[in-house]
Amino acid sequence: MERFLQERLDALELSGGKRTLPNPLHVKQGLNLASNDYLGLASNLSLQQEFLHTLEDQTPLFSASSSRLLTGNVAAYEVLETTLARLFGTQSALVFNSGYHMNVGILPALCTDKTLILADKLVHASLIDGIRLSKGKFLRYAHNDLNHLETLLRTHHEAYEHVIVVTESIFSMDGDEADLKGLVALKHRYEKVVLYVDEAHGVGVRGESGLGCAQACGCMGEIDILAGTFGKALASVGGYIVCSTLMREFLVNHMRTLIFTTALPPINLLWSTFVLERLSGFGNARAQLAKVSTLLREGLVQKGYAHPSSSHIIPLMVGENTPTLEKARALQALGFYALPIRPPTVPKGTSRIRFSLTSLVQEADIRAILDVL
Numbered sequence: 191m192e193r194f195l196q197e198r199l200d201a202l203e204l205s206g207g208k209r210t211l212p213n214p215l216h217v218k219q220g221l222n223l224a225s226n227d228y229l230g231l232a233s234n235l236s237l238q239q240e241f242l243h244t245l246e247d248q249t250p251l252f253s254a255s256s257s258r259l260l261t262g263n264v265a266a267y268e269v270l271e272t273t274l275a276r277l278f279g280t281q282s283a284l285v286f287n288s289g290y291h292m293n294v295g296i297l298p299a300l301c302t303d304k305t306l307i308l309a310d311k312l313v314h315a316s317l318i319d320g321i322r323l324s325k326g327k328f329l330r331y332a333h334n335d336l337n338h339l340e341t342l343l344r345t346h347h348e349a350y351e352h353v354i355v356v357t358e359s360i361f362s363m364d365g366d367e368a369d370l371k372g373l374v375a376l377k378h379r380y381e382k383v384v385l386y387v388d389e390a391h392g393v394g395v396r397g398e399s400g401l402g403c404a405q406a407c408g409c410m411g412e413i414d415i416l417a418g419t420f421g422k423a424l425a426s427v428g429g430y431i432v433c434s435t436l437m438r439e440f441l442v443n444h445m446r447t448l449i450f451t452t453a454l455p456p457i458n459l460l461w462s463t464f465v466l467e468r469l470s471g472f473g474n475a476r477a478q479l480a481k482v483s484t485l486l487r488e489g490l491v492q493k494g495y496a497h498p499s500s501s502h503i504i505p506l507m508v509g510e511n512t513p514t515l516e517k518a519r520a521l522q523a524l525g526f527y528a529l530p531i532r533p534p535t536v537p538k539g540t541s542r543i544r545f546s547l548t549s550l551v552q553e554a555d556i557r558a559i560l561d562v563l
């Protein structure tokens with residue numbers, strides 16, 4: 191085994207694709223341009239203090255000690271799920287241990303060999319893994335290309351019982367956005383279609399009260415499985431979907447990544463609820479994030495960089511691995527902690543620096559980045 195491990199690692203190193211876990215001190219030193227703490231809430235210590243004061247002495251906080259199907263379904267789950275359903279205006283909600291558990295578990299639970307999954311070419315690894323574990327037939331449509339999606343639908347939908355269309359709202363590595371309204375319209379033309387939208391990078395950041403791109407485009411009620419994570423803008427841990435009561439009941443009975451794992455610790459559920467309840471109040475952070483994002487995107491275009499995205503996730507395309515790594519190291523040496531993204535996270539030949547901005551970034555910071563690029 192050892193020889194096999196070493197040879198595979200050596201090959202990765204040679205292609206510039208070898209990864210190491212980043213040094214926490216390096217992350218702390220520079221301006222963090224690689225964080226998903228989009229609203230700055232994870233680093234907001236006074237918010238955290240305020241939360242800690244709400245805790246009661248009598249409740250065990252740090253472990254649920256078993257699966258939700260056994261004794262782990264603590265009261266804080268019900269509070270969090272009721273809060274989600276109320277805010278999103280849906281019948282129901284379901285919380286998972288992480289966005290990864292969520293996406294790995296939903297499709298295997300829902301799909302039979304009579305299900306067709308049509309997924310955007312660039313969906314997140316967790317969705318791909320869910321597809322791989324499912325019995326559904328799987329086709330990809332070209333990134334954000336609804337014409338291609340409709341062609342596939344027209345050709346194949348007769349042959350299946352259900353067609354699940356899977357996309358992200360803001361794409362994690364490209365920062366561009368799906369046309370949710372267009373997808374909803376398509377769903378209305380093909381009755382077998384079930385829409386599954388992952389808002390990992392949209393929730394908190396978009397929408398009048400921070401509920402995501404679906405809220406911003408007024409189609410929250412028309413997405414069958416509207417998913418997100420607490421791990422990014424919401425500064426906590428866990429995944430969620432808002433959905434019908436029927437969908438929730440089905441998943442509770444069939445979803446292996448919900449059933450066969452220890453439930454989340456109560457403290458995380460309570461904190462997620464605390465943050466969600468305050469989400470509509472973080473409009474200033476959302477506005478600041480939008481402002482610095484626009485500034486960086488426009489600055490990059492002026493410097494002749496292509497593909498500036500439309501959100502706070504802004505890729506600077508380089509191409510090959512080695513120059514991407516060198517560019518990232520050079521930026522880091524100047525105090526800008528941006529990370530290189532390489533295959534298999536992104537397609538071969540599209541290695542990039544990924545700027546992931548937060549509301550803590552100031553306009554002067556953006557000018558400083560643009561100056562050194």
Ligand SMILES: *Cc1c(COP(=O)(O)O)cnc(C)c1O
Binds near residue numbers: 291362419420
């Ligand atoms: C981060 C991410 C996930 C995983 O969520 P976690 O809660 O971090 O496990 C799922 N989907 C997308 C699109 C993501 O970017």
